[in-house]
Amino acid sequence: MITRDTIEEKLSLTEGEKKWLANPSSLPLLVSDFFFSLIDKDDPEDPIRRQVIPQELESKVEDFLDPLMEVSYSVTERLIHHYTNRCALLTTDRCFTYCRHCFRRRFTGTSTGQISQEQIIEAVDYLKAHKEVKELLLTGGDLFTLSNDRLEFLFRSLREAREDIIPRLCTRAVATYPERFDDELMAIVKRYSYGAPFVLMTQFNHPRELNEKSINAVSRFIDMGIPAYNQSVLLKGVNDNVDVLEELSNKLMYNRIKPYYLFQGDQVCGTKHLRVDIVKGLEIEKELRKRLSGLTMPQYTADLPQGGGKVILTENYLKEVHEDHVVFETPDGEIRKYPR
Ligand SMILES: *Cc1c(COP(=O)(O)O)cnc(C)c1O
Numbered sequence: 001m002i003t004r005d006t007i008e009e010k011l012s013l014t015e016g017e018k019k020w021l022a023n024p025s026s027l028p029l030l031v032s033d034f035f036f037s038l039i040d041k042d043d044p045e046d047p048i049r050r051q052v053i054p055q056e057l058e059s060k061v062e063d064f065l066d067p068l069m070e071v072s073y074s075v076t077e078r079l080i081h082h083y084t085n086r087c088a089l090l091t092t093d094r095c096f097t098y099c100r101h102c103f104r105r106r107f108t109g110t111s112t113g114q115i116s117q118e119q120i121i122e123a124v125d126y127l128k129a130h131k132e133v134k135e136l137l138l139t140g141g142d143l144f145t146l147s148n149d150r151l152e153f154l155f156r157s158l159r160e161a162r163e164d165i166i167p168r169l170c171t172r173a174v175a176t177y178p179e180r181f182d183d184e185l186m187a188i189v190k191r192y193s194y195g196a197p198f199v200l201m202t203q204f205n206h207p208r209e210l211n212e213k214s215i216n217a218v219s220r221f222i223d224m225g226i227p228a229y230n231q232s233v234l235l236k237g238v239n240d241n242v243d244v245l246e247e248l249s250n251k252l253m254y255n256r257i258k259p260y261y262l263f264q265g266d267q268v269c270g271t272k273h274l275r276v277d278i279v280k281g282l283e284i285e286k287e288l289r290k291r292l293s294g295l296t297m298p299q300y301t302a303d304l305p306q307g308g309g310k311v312i313l314t315e316n317y318l319k320e321v322h323e324d325h326v327v328f329e330t331p332d333g334e335i336r337k338y339p340r
């Protein structure tokens with residue numbers, strides 16, 4: 001594990017990185033040995049490094065701590081109910097590696113700790129009373145930093161209360177700490193794989209994160225019949241490039257992981273230097289859509305400020321609306337009329 005105390009022994013830091021060390025932001029520096037091993041130490045601009053080694057710019061207090069207004073959508077201490085038919089449960093603030101682009105930094109790495117049994121019961125009681133909720137995101141932090149005992153308690157409580165809810169297992173640990181997914185853990189997952197299906201939600205942002213170990217970890221879920229979906233974040237200097245995103249999507253699909261979302265970086269404090277101009281993002285989306293199949297294309301999505309919710313961002317191919325027809329521009333820039 002690499003922390004603020006050991007980083008200088010392990011990596012020759014840039015000036016900007018040294019300045020962060022002298023004046024750190026609230027999100028801790030923590031990188032697992034495995035994820036650290038993926039960094040090309042000779043490249044200060046390495047895309048893995050940029051995701052986990054903080055820079056001076058991070059300590060700038062701009063933007064918001066909670067642009068999605070998750071606090072105001074919270075219905076229990078740990079449960080967020082923003083969209084009618086799905087909830088998100090903050091199971092822990094801990095991760096095996098902290099991402100410098102984390103949008104939930106109001107909570108992540110704050111030593112809030114793993115969800116207590118009482119908090120699980122409180123959340124489950126809410127779900128019992130709210131039958132309109134059909135899916136539950138088990139998120140954080142990283143779900144799989146929970147102890148096996150607490151995970152088991154969580155799964156059991158949820159299944160006993162609402163077998164019909166689809167739990168989404170949200171984790172970046174398959175990329176950052178694949179050794180977590182050992183036989184003991186997978187046996188727990190398997191024990192509760194009845195009723196509404198589990199779904200695995202991963203976060204891979206760069207093709208290099210897909211390697212033998214991480215792919216094997218994901219495969220353990222898929223071989224058990226649990227489908228995998230990936231949510232990437234569009235990050236400056238990491239993947240704001242059509243070639244990189246094309247390779248990432250193809251590699252995900254080849255390894256049975258469906259590219260689901262490509263998120264525009266939220267307006268969260270300390271992440272501005274990693275955010276991509278939304279207009280550039282749209283250009284990337286347009287070009288990417290030409291190169292990828294429908295199956296491999298993720299949905300470029302923004303979570304609107306002040307809790308406005310998610311909207312899908314895509315080139316608008318519909319250019320004009322007339323009384324008896326509409327006018328489209330094709331992806332190659334040609335004009336086509338379509339009758340109403
Ligand atoms: C993103 C999000 C969800 C899940 O939304 P999907 O579009 O179904 O993936 C649920 N709850 C909250 C609070 C979210 O931010």
Ligand code: SF4
Binds near residue numbers: 098
């Ligand atoms: S794994 Fe998720 S919750 Fe943890 S730091 Fe990264 S983005 Fe934030």
